[in-house]
Amino acid sequence: MDKIILTGDRPTGKLHLGHYVGSLKRRVELQNSGEYDKIFIMIADAQALTDNADNPDKVRENIIEVALDYLSCGLDPAKSHLFIQSQIPELTELSFYYMNLVTVSRLQRNPTVKSEIQMRNFEASIPVGFFTYPISQTADITAFKATTVPVGEDQLPMLEQAREIVRKFNSVYGDTLVEPEALIPKNTVCSRLPGTDGKAKMSKSLGNCIYLSDSEDDVRKKVMSMYTDPNHIKISDPGNLEGNTVFTYLDAFATDAHFAQFLPEYPNLEELKAHYQRGGLGDIKVKRFLDAVLQSELAPIRARRKELEQDIPAIYEILRQGSIAAQKAAAKTLAEVKASMRINYFDDAELIQAQQEKFNSGV
């Protein structure tokens, strides 16, 4: 069986460090590993509209931002198809058929959807499209027969839902769809990077992000005002690592090589943590180190983005070509799905012939 990746992001803003460590960095590594037969990376504009229906311009404006972030992080159109969800009508058609295989109560139990409904104050009136987006996500994944979906931890319930729909479809209509596996970062900090405010998840909707395209100054300001241990007042005070966002970010980003380069008095993060806990290490010094680490990771991405921004038509051309390739793949799966569901009337000469014979014989 082919190894196929499908994953994507909503064009509701620029991409941030959470996307980077949760999924994007991994995608680039997998892409360059050469182990995958096909890679599809989707800008999920149709899904973004499920909770931004009244703001289509926000979605429209952010397509290019996400595409630039992708390319500047190393996604390569020669190896990965970068495409726009709404340009693949087959995805909508698949969603419509999958809706028959899912109950309302099953969707209501989805913990990610539950918390997103709360976050968006949708409790009183949830748009049907938003409520059913896990079904549309199943269409996105299965349309490409994806085996592997690199995502952050918040997407696990979506993957579980997709697997259930696949099993149900295959058991009712015969083996047609492929069950996907989620690929979550092994480092638990990376699977759900907190916001700069210490809130559980860095998220565009919460405004607590460091964006990949932030200027050097902005990154520094955000790092310097990050949440630490509120009881660590004097440098000599023992510091607490629990919920201390600066250390959480170091867990996600700092390597021993960063210590050698920027803070050689400590061999590694363990030693830095131990000193902080003992007392005698100030927040500012730790923040300066984190800033240096992040700047070294972000500088090449930022530089590449500046170059790419010079030729926006070329980026749209990449998306157009990616969408053509994605549409072809999705059309093939949709034809198989319709055949399995026995709604491929015009392709079935035997059906037409058999019915003719039935009428001829007058039975």
Ligand code: ATP
């Ligand atoms: P929105 O608030 O519009 O939902 P978002 O910031 O949650 O935006 P998405 O586009 O929904 O971003 O998520 C895209 C991908 O990035 C998903 O695979 C998701 O799991 C991952 N991701 C998003 N935020 C984080 C985070 N803080 N840590 C790790 N992974 C994340």
Ligand code: MG
């Ligand atoms: Mg999200």
